[in-house]
Amino acid sequence: MTLDIPGSGATPVLWKPKRQFNQRIELVVKIIFATFALVSVATTLGIVLTLIFETFEFFKEIPLWKFLSDARWTPLIGSEQFGIFVVVSATLLTSTIAITVAVPLGLLSAICLSEYATAKARSILKPLLEILAGVPSIVFGYFALLFVSPIVQWVYAKLVVVLEPMIQFVAADFEFPTMGIFNALSAGLVLGVSITPLVASLSEDAIYAVPNSLRDGSYALGATKRETITAVVLPAALSGIVSSIILAISRAVGETMIVTLAGGQEAQTIDWSLNFINPINSLQTMTAFIVQVSLGDAPAGTTAYKTLFAVGMTLFLITLTLNIFSFWFVRRFQEKYE
Amino acid sequence: MTSNLQSSAPISESPTFKVNLKARYKVDSFFQALTWLAVTISIVVLAILIIDTFIDGLPRLNSADGIWQFITSYPSRKPEQAGIFAALIGSIWVMVLVAIISFPLGVGAGLFLEEFATDNWFTRIIEINISNLAGVPSIIYGLLGLAAFVRVMNPITGGSSILAGALTLSLLILPIIIVATREALRAVPDSIRLAGFAIGSTRWQVVREHVLPMALPGIMTGMILALSRAIGETAPLIVIGAVGYLRFIPDISKPIEAIRSGFTVMPMQIYNWASRPQEEFHTDAAAGIIILLIVLLTMNSVAIFIRNKLQKSR
Numbered sequence: 001m002t003l004d005i006p007g008s009g010a011t012p013v014l015w016k017p018k019r020q021f022n023q024r025i026e027l028v029v030k031i032i033f034a035t036f037a038l039v040s041v042a043t044t045l046g047i048v049l050t051l052i053f054e055t056f057e058f059f060k061e062i063p064l065w066k067f068l069s070d071a072r073w074t075p076l077i078g079s080e081q082f083g084i085f086v087v088v089s090a091t092l093l094t095s096t097i098a099i100t101v102a103v104p105l106g107l108l109s110a111i112c113l114s115e116y117a118t119a120k121a122r123s124i125l126k127p128l129l130e131i132l133a134g135v136p137s138i139v140f141g142y143f144a145l146l147f148v149s150p151i152v153q154w155v156y157a158k159l160v161v162v163l164e165p166m167i168q169f170v171a172a173d174f175e176f177p178t179m180g181i182f183n184a185l186s187a188g189l190v191l192g193v194s195i196t197p198l199v200a201s202l203s204e205d206a207i208y209a210v211p212n213s214l215r216d217g218s219y220a221l222g223a224t225k226r227e228t229i230t231a232v233v234l235p236a237a238l239s240g241i242v243s244s245i246i247l248a249i250s251r252a253v254g255e256t257m258i259v260t261l262a263g264g265q266e267a268q269t270i271d272w273s274l275n276f277i278n279p280i281n282s283l284q285t286m287t288a289f290i291v292q293v294s295l296g297d298a299p300a301g302t303t304a305y306k307t308l309f310a311v312g313m314t315l316f317l318i319t320l321t322l323n324i325f326s327f328w329f330v331r332r333f334q335e336k337y338e
Numbered sequence: 339m340t341s342n343l344q345s346s347a348p349i350s351e352s353p354t355f356k357v358n359l360k361a362r363y364k365v366d367s368f369f370q371a372l373t374w375l376a377v378t379i380s381i382v383v384l385a386i387l388i389i390d391t392f393i394d395g396l397p398r399l400n401s402a403d404g405i406w407q408f409i410t411s412y413p414s415r416k417p418e419q420a421g422i423f424a425a426l427i428g429s430i431w432v433m434v435l436v437a438i439i440s441f442p443l444g445v446g447a448g449l450f451l452e453e454f455a456t457d458n459w460f461t462r463i464i465e466i467n468i469s470n471l472a473g474v475p476s477i478i479y480g481l482l483g484l485a486a487f488v489r490v491m492n493p494i495t496g497g498s499s500i501l502a503g504a505l506t507l508s509l510l511i512l513p514i515i516i517v518a519t520r521e522a523l524r525a526v527p528d529s530i531r532l533a534g535f536a537i538g539s540t541r542w543q544v545v546r547e548h549v550l551p552m553a554l555p556g557i558m559t560g561m562i563l564a565l566s567r568a569i570g571e572t573a574p575l576i577v578i579g580a581v582g583y584l585r586f587i588p589d590i591s592k593p594i595e596a597i598r599s600g601f602t603v604m605p606m607q608i609y610n611w612a613s614r615p616q617e618e619f620h621t622d623a624a625a626g627i628i629i630l631l632i633v634l635l636t637m638n639s640v641a642i643f644i645r646n647k648l649q650k651s652r
Contacts, residue, residue, distance in 0.1 A: 036446035050485040108376030136570025226366040254475020256573035
């Protein structure tokens with residue numbers, strides 16, 4: 001053990017506390033640990049500085065207005081166009097589909113776990129949802145491409161067979177476009193399932209934290225259980241629920257493997273055919289573009305390399321905005337109970 | 339609502355409040371069924387996902403020979419001869435390095451924030467920063483790794499190497515380890531610390547001899563969960579240049595050269611197979627996923643085992 005504690009058999013007379021020595025050790029340890037804690041600050045600084053530096057280099061070559069106004073995204077092909085909204089809209093499309101799936105599924109699951117499920121059911125169901133949350137995104141990507149996408153394609157083909165004659169009755173030369181194996185819909189659906197546990201577990205924490213006195217008060221007024229949940233419990237837990245949803249959106253925006261594998265790599269053009277927001281099309285999200293460039297060869301200093309960071313910067317700004325909004329929302333609307 | 343409820347009038351006459359209990363209970367049971375449906379859907383999807391992967395991948399792993407061949411073979415142009423050996427070894431190398439790098443950093447930072455720091459602007463900045471980092475997409479860490487570890491620190495890391503990958507993943511899981519460490523430290527009762535101070539120990543002595551040993555099982559659980567997050571990560575490693583086709587493994591007798599060599603990991607190999615058009619490679623991808631899931635399951639079981647042991651000893 002430590003040096004300043006009397007060993008067995010030693011007389012107290014021999015023991016001399018080394019106070020100064022120990023205080024010095026204490027200071028050294030404290031400084032080392034503080035340095036370790038600073039690594040996280042350095043990480044943030046590193047991320048922000050590299051993104052700013054390379055994005056700055058990027059805008060030296062490509063003017064900002066071109067970045068914001070081009071309707072096409074072809075940074076790797078000869079006629080280079082850098083319309084960032086092509087990849088941003090693709091990301092927004094998959095995220096929208098995902099959140100449409102995840103919010104009802106996650107929120108209802110949270111209500112079920114915290115309000116309806118017995119303690120025993122809860123102790124089984126919660127770990128199962130945690131397993132779903134722990135499945136690596138590459139596995140979801142495989143599932144989206146090779147299981148969900150064929151099913152979605154099949155359903156779409158059946159729908160076309162039924163709907164096409166009906167519409168052709170009105171507009172004779174109308175034809176549905178065909179759906180490829182890579183499509184935004186399958187990617188978005190699986191992305192939604194993958195972020196459902198996040199919504200469920202964070203919302204459940206918020207709902208569970210609502211004190212029972214609020215529920216009892218509502219029952220005393222004659223409300224049923226469902227009325228109590230929707231009119232009293234959910235509003236009381238609103239800040240937690242909203243922040244869980246925003247966190248899920250931010251996760252969906254930054255998710256890579258599912259949208260890369262199942263969404264494909266086809267950057268659509270922004271025009272009035274609205275192909276860029278049609279979920280049956282293949283598309284290229286921001287993250288998928290980063291993967292595409294990374295898999296190819298992009299030596300430092302080339303435009304492709306700098307584009308990587310310009311897209312990364314856009315992605316970072318979007319998720320940062322979402323995080324700050326969530327932070328603000330919780331501060332503004334959090335209900336405090338004793 | 340309250341303005342409509344006049345005590346003199348019968349409740350049923352209120353224009354906004356219908357007493358009709360039967361109809362309201364019907365809505366109630368419908369709503370309850372809906373919530374159960376939501377939970378069921380999530381769990382059914384999980385079941386389908388696992389069953390589908392096993393149906394796809396088991397033909398590749400249907401015999402002891404098949405499993406052995408798959409685990410010990412390098413990737414190949416011929417899908418039936420391809421295996422996950424290089425990726426499995428790569429994952430082990432990366433995980434060991436990540437553990438070595440992130441454990442002292444994460445636990446040290448957690449100890450500082452929980453035991454040593456006073457509440458001032460310095461600690462508050464670090465705390466806000468950590469919660470912000472948890473919300474940064476993993477692919478952004480990949481971009482940081484590409485610029486910092488692959489390019490700037492090229493003389494040390496040797497470019498797109500195991501070391502560069504491990505450093506990137508360490509930064510990625512650092513917030514998880516710090517949070518887990520702080521929770522484990524908070525669970526140690528204050529009486530332990532006070533008793534230590536009372537016999538004249540310094541804070542570091544108390545932490546080293548009493549607090550840290552008591553918090554260690556909790557820290558280890560968090561550490562394993564963080565590592566199981568890292569082992570499934572693909573995106574940041576693609577960005578820093580992991581390859582999907584590698585026909586050698588690092589030489590363990592020369593560790594310095596080994597960690598500076600090019601690398602692949604299991605999720606990367608799975609991605610490579612899944613993105614090929616030939617169906618036989620999809621079977622390989624499914625088999626790879628099964629191996630990955632088994633590794634993950636083992637890691638999580640160990641974490642749960644440690645947690646349960648901890649709870650019993652309390």
